[in-house]
Amino acid sequence: MTYKLIALDVDGTLLNDHHELTEMTQETLIRASRQGIEIVLCSGRGPANTIPFMEQMGLAGYVITHNGAVTAEVSTREIVHRFAMEGQGLEPFITYCRENGVHFDINTAFGLYVDQPEGLELQVQEMYRNFMMKPQQLPQWADLTEPLVKFTAFGPLEQMNTVQQEWGNWNLPYYMTRSGDFFIDLMHPEATKGTALKRLAESKGIQPSEVMAIGNYYNDITMLTYAGKGIAMDNSPDEVKAAADEVTLSNNDQGVAHSIRKHVLGE
Structure with a gap:
């Protein structure tokens, strides 16, 4: 399968338990991006503390933040969609x-x-x-x-x-x-990572089958089930693993890099 978009949770997935983005993971994501694949960070964090990881890797595009409530553009920090709550x-x-x-x-x-x-x-x-x-x-x-x-x-x-x-x-x-x-x-009742990911993918003409999502916790389940390939980290609860198509290595073992090298880079 050829993937056009990779959606990644941040804490417990992209980052290790020391809140670090490892050199191997960063290098893997940059290589995938150079193949034309869009990297989208999907986090419970807000844009202000999610976008810096995209900038660290030199990646443009979008971040889905606040568990799907806010989608923002990386370079301008413009809010392209928001689920406001009362x-x-x-x-x-x-x-x-x-x-x-x-x-x-x-x-x-x-x-x-x-x-x-x-x-x-x-x-x-x-x-x-x-x-x-x-x-x-x-x-x-x-x-x-x-x-x-x-x-x-x-x-x-x-x-x-x-x-x-x-x-x-x-x-x-x-x-x-x-x-x-x-x-x-x-x-907001409609604000989930899966809903926001679906909106963003559709705006780009990307089918669910062309989306890979990787996450580790309950707030990731909606995007794991939306994506054509949903991957849970080994450090995920059992319910999250059950919702995914497969389980990769833990966040401390660079499971994100392992999955992308396996399914996208063909290594």
Whole structure:
């Protein structure tokens, strides 16, 4: 099969556990791009901390970010599509987080807002450093000039399991997905990586059979099942592996490079 587009999750897939893009993986993606294949990063991150990886590799094109809520052009940072969410509907979730000691942030396409950024716990500060983001003070709804695209709860695994279970019993006006062991995201009901990938591929006349997608977590399932070739990392949960066509090596063993060399570069 000849692939025209490769969609890649970032954390736990493209990057190793040290949040590094290895030289081997970078070189492999550049070689695939030189063959005319479009590389699209599809991340729970926002454009501001996804686009730099494309620039590091010297790649143009698009990134699908905030789990599909925002698609942006790399060189201009122009937003080409956005699923905006209704902010007022977040009030019960904000109240829950504040009352139960759950850290949360609210995202526009390029902005990230928290309660009292100067007083964040060390674990939360480290998380934002790893994801190359600097949180700002959450303003009043009326003072937010950009549409909201994602609400994220962050905390220890057991706490997030409890939050997911309890919110799952609510009548959710949003799409809820687990983007990592320690993250739960709420977005517009139609905002998924699969939906955004489908829109982008169709705009370029690319068929699903010409798309390869590689990911490692529950928020990647929609793009793995959309793509003609969906590949799960070895570090994926079993449900993600079951949704994929095959399983590659882990992110620490450069599974992305291995799959592209096998299926695209013919090595």
